[in-house]
Amino acid sequence: MGMKDATALVEALTGLAWPAIFGLVVWRLFPVLKEIIRSRGFTVKVGQAELTVQELSERVLRTTADMQSRLADVAAEQPRQEPEAGVGTRTLRKVLWVDDHPENNAYEAEQLRSLGVSVEIAKSTAEAQRAMRRHPESFDVIVSDMGRNENGTYNANAGIDLIRELRGQGLGVPIFIYASTRQAERAAEIVAAGGNGATHSISQLYELLRGVGTFPRDGA
Numbered sequence: 001m002g003m004k005d006a007t008a009l010v011e012a013l014t015g016l017a018w019p020a021i022f023g024l025v026v027w028r029l030f031p032v033l034k035e036i037i038r039s040r041g042f043t044v045k046v047g048q049a050e051l052t053v054q055e056l057s058e059r060v061l062r063t064t065a066d067m068q069s070r071l072a073d074v075a076a077e078q079p080r081q082e083p084e085a086g087v088g089t090r091t092l093r094k095v096l097w098v099d100d101h102p103e104n105n106a107y108e109a110e111q112l113r114s115l116g117v118s119v120e121i122a123k124s125t126a127e128a129q130r131a132m133r134r135h136p137e138s139f140d141v142i143v144s145d146m147g148r149n150e151n152g153t154y155n156a157n158a159g160i161d162l163i164r165e166l167r168g169q170g171l172g173v174p175i176f177i178y179a180s181t182r183q184a185e186r187a188a189e190i191v192a193a194g195g196n197g198a199t200h201s202i203s204q205l206y207e208l209l210r211g212v213g214t215f216p217r218d219g220a
Contacts, residue, residue: 092213094118096139098128098162100148105178108202112209116216124150125162132171141212142166142175143205146183146198159183160193167194176208 095117099105102121109119120139122128132139146159155161159177166175177183177190177198184200191197197208209215 090140090213091216092117092140092209093216094120094139095209096120096122096128096131096142098122098125098142098144098148098159100124100145100150105143108178108205111202112215114217124148125158125165126150128162129165132166136171139173141209142173143178144175146177146179146186160186160190160195163190163193163195174212176205178205 093116095112097105097109097119099121100123102109102123109121112119120131122131128142128144142162144159144162147154147156148158149155150158159179163175166173174196175194176196177186179198179200181200184198187198199205199208
């Protein structure tokens with residue numbers, strides 16, 4: 001998609017009254033928006049106002065994050081087994097996200113930040129271990145990919161290995177695997193290792209996170 005096409009699509013979307021449609025296609029626009037942001041002076045007319053692409057992209061981010069949060073709220077209201085005592089009753093303030101390619105989850109991380117959640121990135125199990133040693137009580141949740149490069153070698157089970165290592169140290173922080181469909185299908189193995197769930201879907205990830213606690217800016 002070129003800049004001209006992206007501009008036309010942005011202008012068309014901003015005239016719609018239904019934000020959900022905007023959210024459904026924003027994933028296609030976001031890489032283009034990031035490139036356009038680098039060009040100073042580029043603006044988009046929204047009604048009677050004229051916004052810079054920076055302002056527009058920030059609003060898109062806030063809108064989609066709010067949509068994800070509300071979807072998670074709706075899912076949480078559906079009948080289900082009673083949660084464990086204390087689960088979902090605290091505020092989720094800080095997440096440790098472990099992935100050797102953090103750029104793959106940059107948008108998801110920014111969505112959480114827009115809801116008031118602090119996200120710290122670790123690119124390896126070793127980095128995650130150091131972060132946990134520095135602040136053992138500060139992380140409310142750990143999100144990890146499954147396979148990643150560790151010490152120059154690809155480890156297809158890095159996510160499970162991380163879970164086992166942390167559980168072996170007596171750390172009870174919830175750990176979720178956010179990975180491809182095929183890897184997320186290993187949910188039973190992940191839970192058996194001490195993990196708390198696995199998914200390939202950002203909406204399902206939000207639901208899992210909301211099971212731990214509310215977002216600081218829920219409903220804002």
